[in-house]
Amino acid sequence: MTGMLTIAGLGPGDEALVTPEVSAAIADATDIVGYAPYVARVAARGGLVAHASDNRQESQRATEAIRLAAEGRRVVVVSSGDPGVFAMAAAVFEALEGSPQWHGLAIRVLPGVTAMLAAAARVGAPLGHDFCAINLSDNLKPWSTIEKRLRLAAEADFAIALYNPRSASRPEGFARALEILKEAGCGARIMIFAHAVTTPNERIEALPLRDARPEMADMRTLVIVGNSTTRRIGRWIYAPRRAS
Amino acid sequence: MTGMLTIAGLGPGDEALVTPEVSAAIADATDIVGYAPYVARVAARGGLVAHASDNRQESQRATEAIRLAAEGRRVVVVSSGDPGVFAMAAAVFEALEGSPQWHGLAIRVLPGVTAMLAAAARVGAPLGHDFCAINLSDNLKPWSTIEKRLRLAAEADFAIALYNPRSASRPEGFARALEILKEAGCGARIMIFAHAVTTPNERIEALPLRDARPEMADMRTLVIVGNSTTRRIGRWIYAPRRAS
Numbered sequence: 001m002t003g004m005l006t007i008a009g010l011g012p013g014d015e016a017l018v019t020p021e022v023s024a025a026i027a028d029a030t031d032i033v034g035y036a037p038y039v040a041r042v043a044a045r046g047g048l049v050a051h052a053s054d055n056r057q058e059s060q061r062a063t064e065a066i067r068l069a070a071e072g073r074r075v076v077v078v079s080s081g082d083p084g085v086f087a088m089a090a091a092v093f094e095a096l097e098g099s100p101q102w103h104g105l106a107i108r109v110l111p112g113v114t115a116m117l118a119a120a121a122r123v124g125a126p127l128g129h130d131f132c133a134i135n136l137s138d139n140l141k142p143w144s145t146i147e148k149r150l151r152l153a154a155e156a157d158f159a160i161a162l163y164n165p166r167s168a169s170r171p172e173g174f175a176r177a178l179e180i181l182k183e184a185g186c187g188a189r190i191m192i193f194a195h196a197v198t199t200p201n202e203r204i205e206a207l208p209l210r211d212a213r214p215e216m217a218d219m220r221t222l223v224i225v226g227n228s229t230t231r232r233i234g235r236w237i238y239a240p241r242r243a244s
Numbered sequence: 245m246t247g248m249l250t251i252a253g254l255g256p257g258d259e260a261l262v263t264p265e266v267s268a269a270i271a272d273a274t275d276i277v278g279y280a281p282y283v284a285r286v287a288a289r290g291g292l293v294a295h296a297s298d299n300r301q302e303s304q305r306a307t308e309a310i311r312l313a314a315e316g317r318r319v320v321v322v323s324s325g326d327p328g329v330f331a332m333a334a335a336v337f338e339a340l341e342g343s344p345q346w347h348g349l350a351i352r353v354l355p356g357v358t359a360m361l362a363a364a365a366r367v368g369a370p371l372g373h374d375f376c377a378i379n380l381s382d383n384l385k386p387w388s389t390i391e392k393r394l395r396l397a398a399e400a401d402f403a404i405a406l407y408n409p410r411s412a413s414r415p416e417g418f419a420r421a422l423e424i425l426k427e428a429g430c431g432a433r434i435m436i437f438a439h440a441v442t443t444p445n446e447r448i449e450a451l452p453l454r455d456a457r458p459e460m461a462d463m464r465t466l467v468i469v470g471n472s473t474t475r476r477i478g479r480w481i482y483a484p485r486r487a488s
Contacts, residue, residue, distance in 0.1 A: 016268070019357065021260035058485075082357075084364045090372030093482035103478045109365035111357045113263065113326075120328045121353035128334030129385075130393055132376035132402060141373075141487035149374055149400045156396040157389075158376060234347045238337035241302075243385035 005069035005105055007089045009082040009112020010041055014198035017113045025076050025110060033065040034078040034088070042078065056139070058088060062095035066102050082114035086135045086163045115222040116161035119194030122204055124236035126192060126224050129243060131159035136166070136173055143173065147180055154184035159230065159239055162223040166214065175214040181225060182210060190226040190237055193217060206237055249313035249349055251333045253326040253356020254285055258442035261357045269320050269354060277309040278322040278332070286322065300383070302332060306339035310346050326358035330379045330407045359466040360405035363438030366448055368480035370436060370468050373487060375403035380410070380417055387417065391424055398428035403474065403483055406467040410458065419458035425469060426454060434470040434481055437461060450481055 006025045011017035026032070032042050036052035044050070051068075053061045061077070069075045079087035089109050096102055120127045132153050138146060153160050160181075166174040181189075187210035195203040195218070205216060209225060217223055230239045250269045255261035270276070276286050280296035288294070295312075297305045305321070313319045323331035333353050340346055364371045376397050382390060397404050404425075410418040425433075431454035439447040439462070449460060453469060461467055474483045 011263070014265070016265035017263050017355070019255070019261050019263060021258070024260070082361045082365075084361060084369045084371050086372070089365075089369035090482050090485050093368055093372075093477060093480055094484055096480070097475075097477045107480070109368065111261070111361040111365040113355045113357060114361065117326045117328060117355040117358060121326075121333075121355040124337055124353065125328045125333035127328050127377075128330070128337075130376070130378045132374070132397075132400075133371075134374045140485045145401075145487055149402070152396045152400040153376075156376075156393045156400075158393070231341075233337060233341045236337055236340070236351070238334050240338055241334050241384045243389055 003069040003072040003106065004074050005065060005092070005107045006076045006110060007079070007083045007092055007107070008076050008110040009079050009087070009114070010038060011113040012081055012115045012118040012198045013196065017118065017198060019110070019112060022110050022112060028074060029076040030073045031068050031075045032078060033061055033068070033075055038078045038080055058091035059095060062088065062091040065092065066095055066099065066105065069105055070102055082112040083109055084111065085114045085133065115163065115197060116224065118197045119192065119222045119224060122194060122197060123192055123206060125238040126226050126230055127159055127161070127239065128241060129159065129227060129239040131161060133161040133163060135163045136177060137164040138170065138173060146173070150177055150180045151184055154181055154186050157227050159227045160225040162225070164219060165217040165221055165223050167219045171214070174217050178209065178212055178214060186225060189228065190230050190232065192224040192237065194222045194224070196220045197222060247313040247316040247350065248318050249309060249336070249351045250320045250354060251323070251327045251336055251351070252320050252354040253323050253331070254282060255357040256325055256359045256362040256442045257440065261362065261442060263354070263356060266354050266356060272318060273320040274317045275312050275319045276322060277305055277312070277319055282322045282324055302335035303339060306332065306335040309336065310339055310343065310349065313349055314346055326356040327353055328355065329358045329377065359407065359441060360468065362441045363436065363466045363468060366438060366441060367436055367450060369482040370470050370474055371403055371405070371483065372485060373403065373471060373483040375405060377405040377407060379407045380421060381408040382414065382417060390417070394421055394424045395428055398425060398430050401471050403471045404469040406469070408463060409461040409465055409467050411463045415458070418461050422453065422456055422458060430469060433472065434474050434476065436468040436481065438466045438468070440464045441466060
């Protein structure tokens with residue numbers, strides 16, 4: 001058996017958003033590696049070994065997946081959303097970089113529907129004009145870098161998708177992000193909180209940024225801040241294609 | 245028959261990247277509306293009416309789709325990639341805004357794999373850290389806005405995905421964008437040209453931005469400019485998760 005390492009995105013939660021390419025890779029796999037709630041999304045079957053791990057264990061998980069593939073297994077590393085957006089793909093390449101003996105390994109990355117696209121679709125088209133995506137977790141980058149990017153994104157008048165806005169271990173960052181965006185003149189912008197989007201627990205709120213409260217977000221929330229022209233029409237929110 | 249307007253993303257080209265949700269919507273449709281090359285991706289069948297139109301006719305196409313759905317048809321507007329990213333969803337909501345008699349229409353937006361995610365997956369994980377997406381077409385926004393966003397994106401050290409980089413009718417903009425990014429100190433950054441990604445005509449090039457030539461891009465090219473830490477490891481390109 002020739003080993004293969006596939007890094008696949010399961011989409012935001014709804015199985016109807018898993019691409020056929022990813023479903024085929026899973027059907028052909030011998031091993032599934034990932035954060036436990038994502039591994040749990042893959043149906044058990046004879047001959048398929050599940051390797052579930054905790055959150056914040058990306059590096060160990062990546063190394064384990066590489067090692068299994070190097071042994072000849074057909075390994076699928078599963079991420080929520082798209083594996084290349086604040087997910088496992090970068091962690092795998094980091095692990096690979098430190099391990100030259102594995103540089104010849106067969107690897108492929110299979111894209112998926114990332115959370116901001118699913119959240120945007122639910123409310124209309126708030127990412128229909130230029131936008132950016134910022135991971136608010138400061139586990140791996142200084143908070144000052146996040147602050148700088150928020151200020152520049154506001155100045156550029158990007159719509160802003162915020163991933164991992166708030167967790168129990170870092171409750172303050174998102175409150176600070178709201179303050180920064182208010183200081184940057186974004187108080188009147190429409191802010192969207194999309195919780196557990198496309199799952200049975202989906203809950204979506206939209207309100208002016210100045211009225212948003214930090215506790216509206218948790219780690220299962222994808223936040224979108226509209227740009228200065230984003231508007232509502234009935235229940236829909238969208239960014240017009242024209243800009244001045 | 246109750247009318248329904250569905251705005252769906254077909255993904256970047258490979259049929260294995262069309263979500264089951266979108267396939268089901270197409271199977272249930274009475275009418276397909278879209279730019280001719282995207283309508284051509286939907287298999288013909290009895291009872292399905294295809295309404296293909298030219299590029300740059302987004303507003304007329306949106307109005308036609310709304311009108312058909314208001315008459316009771318099950319209409320699917322097809323976009324390449326994700327319908328909310330520089331595609332038809334915003335055009336439909338613009339048309340809806342101008343037509344209050346249609347505000348009660350049943351509408352849904354179905355997300356898809358947008359080109360930058362597919363391009364990123366092909367080369368590794370260049371969008372694994374904070375990033376932005378900019379539409380380089382100045383049909384609907386002034387070029388000065390594009391320039392400002394490019395400069396701020398460089399200052400923020402975002403990876404930058406450039407959609408619609410260059411067309412026959414606007415050959416100069418992309419050359420100017422390259423100059424701006426060089427002036428902003430991005431000459432050493434890795435630049436990726438992903439042409440017709442996931443199709444039989446796929447062609448991918450990667451090189452330092454300072455060596456890029458404008459004619460490397462056309463309207464079927466998705467361009468990604470790495471951030472300052474993006475690096476190569478063998479044939480792969482990725483943005484490390486850590487930043488300073």
